[in-house]
Amino acid sequence: MKKTNIYTAIIALIMAVNLTACAGISGTVTNTEEQNTLTSAMAGDTVENGTTEVKAVVNDEGETVEIVTASYTGSTAGMLDTSDMFTERDLEQTADVSEAKYLQLADDDTLTITDGGVYVLSGTAKNCTVRVEADSEEKVQLVLDGVQITNEDFPAIYVVSADKCFITTAEGSENTLAVTGSFSADADTNTDAVIFSKDDLVFSGLGTLNISSAYGNGISGKDDLKFTGGTYNIAAALDAVEANDSIRICGGSYTISSQKDGLHSENDEDDSLGYIYIAGGTFSINVASDGIQATTIAQIDGGSFDITASEGIEGTYVQINDGTINISASDDGINASNKSSAYNSVIEFNGGCTTIVMGQGDTDGVDANGSIIVNGGTIDVTAQMSSFDYDGSAEFNGGTIIVNGEEVDEIPMSMMGGGRGGMMGGMMQEGGMQRGGRHGMMTLT
Numbered sequence: 001m002k003k004t005n006i007y008t009a010i011i012a013l014i015m016a017v018n019l020t021a022c023a024g025i026s027g028t029v030t031n032t033e034e035q036n037t038l039t040s041a042m043a044g045d046t047v048e049n050g051t052t053e054v055k056a057v058v059n060d061e062g063e064t065v066e067i068v069t070a071s072y073t074g075s076t077a078g079m080l081d082t083s084d085m086f087t088e089r090d091l092e093q094t095a096d097v098s099e100a101k102y103l104q105l106a107d108d109d110t111l112t113i114t115d116g117g118v119y120v121l122s123g124t125a126k127n128c129t130v131r132v133e134a135d136s137e138e139k140v141q142l143v144l145d146g147v148q149i150t151n152e153d154f155p156a157i158y159v160v161s162a163d164k165c166f167i168t169t170a171e172g173s174e175n176t177l178a179v180t181g182s183f184s185a186d187a188d189t190n191t192d193a194v195i196f197s198k199d200d201l202v203f204s205g206l207g208t209l210n211i212s213s214a215y216g217n218g219i220s221g222k223d224d225l226k227f228t229g230g231t232y233n234i235a236a237a238l239d240a241v242e243a244n245d246s247i248r249i250c251g252g253s254y255t256i257s258s259q260k261d262g263l264h265s266e267n268d269e270d271d272s273l274g275y276i277y278i279a280g281g282t283f284s285i286n287v288a289s290d291g292i293q294a295t296t297i298a299q300i301d302g303g304s305f306d307i308t309a310s311e312g313i314e315g316t317y318v319q320i321n322d323g324t325i326n327i328s329a330s331d332d333g334i335n336a337s338n339k340s341s342a343y344n345s346v347i348e349f350n351g352g353c354t355t356i357v358m359g360q361g362d363t364d365g366v367d368a369n370g371s372i373i374v375n376g377g378t379i380d381v382t383a384q385m386s387s388f389d390y391d392g393s394a395e396f397n398g399g400t401i402i403v404n405g406e407e408v409d410e411i412p413m414s415m416m417g418g419g420r421g422g423m424m425g426g427m428m429q430e431g432g433m434q435r436g437g438r439h440g441m442m443t444l445t
Helices: 420-428
Strands: 029-031 038-041 052-058 064-070 101-104 110-113 117-126 129-133 139-151 157-161 164-169 174-179 193-197 201-205 208-213 217-221 224-227 231-236 241-243 246-249 253-258 263-265 275-287 290-294 297-315 317-320 324-336 346-358 364-368 371-382 386-390 394-396 400-403 406-408
Touching (some): 129 139, 174 193, 208 217, 217 224, 217 231, 224 241, 241 246, 246 263, 275 290, 317 324, 346 364, 364 371, 371 386
Parallel strands (some): 117 139, 129 157, 139 174, 157 193, 164 201, 174 208, 193 217, 201 224, 208 231, 217 241, 224 246, 231 253, 241 263, 253 275, 275 297, 297 324, 317 346, 364 386, 371 400
Antiparallel strands (some): 290 297, 324 346, 400 406
């Protein structure tokens, strides 16, 4: 699923809002066809996620089954249309096991699943692979209930084909998947992750999944990759979680460490794909490269984040609408770079609380190859060199900006990292600069 980056008309602001620190956001995002840039901004409806409810469903046999379901509310107001990000089944945290097949794992075995349905897996095994090779119309659900797999050189779970595969951790279960050596290929497929899928993959559940990859990725999805619940501990030599088309998250708890990126979405063949959408969840990310990296859009509508990385969040268009984000970075805290030809390079804040602490050296707290737009929320940057850096324009329309402990009334431009002294850098931008009061519109001419 993707959304075009062009809005055919400017949408009028439908609601006046007063944004306070850490408050939700409301309103609309607008874009013009001619400029393909954000021209007015108070983005996205408030998204309240992270809760669950029990609902009764009737299965194919007419039996009533209670299913725990995650709560999610989407929006059409952000850069991404999130109204249909997750299906009802995506949000289910427990499986209907009334007709499930129960399978026990064994050493040196490939357990091949060719039919749709629900499969409950348990047991401890070495060099064992659960291989899903179903028809493209079939949905397969793997329920992990005390699974322990340690492989030398091949994925523990390998989805070759299916319409969609669900991986659900059973309530209270502890599951561990590990690959200890370098990955071997499957014919012309470079299977480089502990869980590797060629089709859509959905993670959910009420249990824990531990993933360890000594030489490759933790999870690799070649289409869309979704998380709606569960607890995940992922350690990887390369990317902890990577997907070609999108990564979508609306709940769950994540402890991630890697020698590359934490969450990475990139399509080598189409640079209009590769976005990351997060609307809830708790994240502890400690990685060598980027905490969150998207080729196109990185949109955060909620969640709690502690990120230690070279760069905290990177994308072509980075939009922060809500959430509590703490970043400790050694290069850029948040970076909008020209990774996609489909979007302009922009960093936009509409809500939430973002705290960025930069390391020494040539570092930038908020760095855009294009423009920075602040409409709401709180942005607190501690930086010795540069708090804000941008090649295009800067707009401060609302919210709170704090630089090195001091609240400022405009977006500083590069070089001067601290307090009001940093504002001198803003005068370096070409042309004049007009401001109207603390929250007044700033126009670059």
